[in-house]
Amino acid sequence: MKALASILLSLLLLTASGWAAAADGLVAVAGPMGPKLDIGKGGHCVRDPKFMRSNHYKLILHQRVETVRQGIRGSKYELTNCIDCHASKVNHSVLGTNQNFCQGCHVYAAVKIDCFECHSSKPREFMKATDHLATEDAK
Amino acid sequence: MSDVNEDRRQFLTRGPALAAGIAIAPGMLLIDLAHGAEARPAGEPASSKVRWGMLIDTTKCESGCDDCVTACRKENDWPVPKSATDVQWIRKVELKQESTGRQVNLPMMCQHCESPPCVDVCPTAASFKRADGIVLVDKHRCIGCRYCMMACPYKARSFVHEPVIDHESEMPRGQGTVESCTFCVNRVDRGEQPACVEACAKEGHKALLFGDLNDPNSEIYQRIRSVTSVHLRADLGLNPGISFVGV
Numbered sequence: 556m557k558a559l560a561s562i563l564l565s566l567l568l569l570t571a572s573g574w575a576a577a578a579d580g581l582v583a584v585a586g587p588m589g590p591k592l593d594i595g596k597g598g599h600c601v602r603d604p605k606f607m608r609s610n611h612y613k614l615i616l617h618q619r620v621e622t623v624r625q626g627i628r629g630s631k632y633e634l635t636n637c638i639d640c641h642a643s644k645v646n647h648s649v650l651g652t653n654q655n656f657c658q659g660c661h662v663y664a665a666v667k668i669d670c671f672e673c674h675s676s677k678p679r680e681f682m683k684a685t686d687h688l689a690t691e692d693a694k
Numbered sequence: 695m696s697d698v699n700e701d702r703r704q705f706l707t708r709g710p711a712l713a714a715g716i717a718i719a720p721g722m723l724l725i726d727l728a729h730g731a732e733a734r735p736a737g738e739p740a741s742s743k744v745r746w747g748m749l750i751d752t753t754k755c756e757s758g759c760d761d762c763v764t765a766c767r768k769e770n771d772w773p774v775p776k777s778a779t780d781v782q783w784i785r786k787v788e789l790k791q792e793s794t795g796r797q798v799n800l801p802m803m804c805q806h807c808e809s810p811p812c813v814d815v816c817p818t819a820a821s822f823k824r825a826d827g828i829v830l831v832d833k834h835r836c837i838g839c840r841y842c843m844m845a846c847p848y849k850a851r852s853f854v855h856e857p858v859i860d861h862e863s864e865m866p867r868g869q870g871t872v873e874s875c876t877f878c879v880n881r882v883d884r885g886e887q888p889a890c891v892e893a894c895a896k897e898g899h900k901a902l903l904f905g906d907l908n909d910p911n912s913e914i915y916q917r918i919r920s921v922t923s924v925h926l927r928a929d930l931g932l933n934p935g936i937s938f939v940g941v
Contacts, residue, residue: 620834623830623832623834624824624832625739625825626825626826627738627739628734628737628884629735673833673861673868674866675866682864
C-alpha cells in the first residue's frame with residue numbers, strides 16, 4: 556500500500572513538472588531528463604510517441620523511397636505531416652532554436668539532421684500563405 | 695547509344711504484355727487504358743499505363759514572353775540565373791533560320807525521354823524514369839557527379855552549386871545535387887497541370903499542351919495525331935515525351 560502511494564505521488568509530481576514546463580510553451584519529452592521542446596500543434600501522433608522517438612527515421616526513410624521513386628502520395632508517414640504538426644507556432648519551423656522540435660531533439664541526441672538541407676522546415680499552410688517571389692530579390 | 699535497336703528492345707520487353715492483351719475475349723483488353731486527368735488516389739503508385747507528355751506549339755509561343763519560366767521558378771523556387779552554370783529548369787530559346795530569317799520561339803526543358811541517356815549513365819541510380827514516363831532525380835541518392843548533365847543532349851539539367859537557403863516550395867532542392875524539370879510531378883499527382891502550362895494558358899497563348907500520351911480521350915493524344923509535330927534530335931532515337939509544332 557505504501558509502495559502504491561509513493562508511485563502515485565511520483566506520478567503526480569511528474570505530471571506537475573509537465574504542467575510547469577507547459578507554462579512556457581515547452582514540453583518535456585522522454586521524461587524529466589529529456590529535452591524540453593516546443594512540440595507545435597502536437598496532438599495524436601501517427602504512432603505511439605515512444606515508438607516514434609526511436610523509429611521515426613525508419614518510417615520516413617521507407618516513405619521517401621516510395622514517394623519519390625513510385626509516386627505514392629498521401630501516406631501518413633510523410634515528412635510534411637511531421638512538420639505540419641510539429642512546427643513551432645513562434646517561428647513556423649521545426650528548426651531554428653534548440654527548443655524547436657526536430658533541432659532540439661537532434662542536438663540533445665547529437666545526431667546530424669539531413670532532411671532540411673533540401674526539404675522545407677515550414678508547414679504547408681504557412682508556405683502557401685507566403686509569396687515566394689517576394690523573397691526573390693534577396694537571392 | 696544510337697546503335698541500340700529500340701524496336702527490338704521494345705519487342706522483347708512488351709511482347710508478352712501484348713500477347714496477353716490479345717488473348718482476352720474480344721472487346722475486352724487486359725490493359726485498360728487509364729485516364730490521368732484526375733488525382734491519383736492516396737497510396738497508389740504511378741502507373742505505366744499513363745505516359746505524360748507535352749505538345750509545344752511554337753507558332754503560339756510569343757517572342758519575349760517568359761511566363762512559363764517565371765511560373766516554373768515560382769513553383770519550384772529556383773533563383774534568377776545570373777551565369778551559365780546557374781540552375782535553370784526551363785529556358786526560352788530563340789531559333790533563327792539564317793537563309794530566310796524566320797524565327798522560332800520555344801521553351802526548352804527536360805524532354806522526358808522514353809530511353810533517357812541520363813538514366814543510362816547514372817552510377818547510383820539516382821536518375822530514374824518513373825512508371826508514368828516522368829524522368830526525375832532522386833536527390834537522396836544523387837552524389838552530384840554530373841554524368842547525366844553531360845549525357846543529356848538537350849542540356850536540360852543543372853547542378854546546384856550554392857546552398858539552398860529558405861527554400862519554401864513543395865519541390866525539395868539542395869546543394870550538391872543535379873536537378874531538372876519534373877513536369878511538376880507533385881501537381882500532376884494531384885491531378886493538376888504543370889505550372890508552365892497553367893501560366894501559358896492564363897496569358898491566353900496556350901502554346902503548351904500537357905496530358906497523357908496513352909489516353910485516346912486526352913486532347914494531346916488527338917492533337918498529336920492531327921497536326922505535324924517533331925521531336926527534337928529525333929535522330930538519337932530517345933523518343934522524348936515532348937513534341938514541337940512549327941519547328
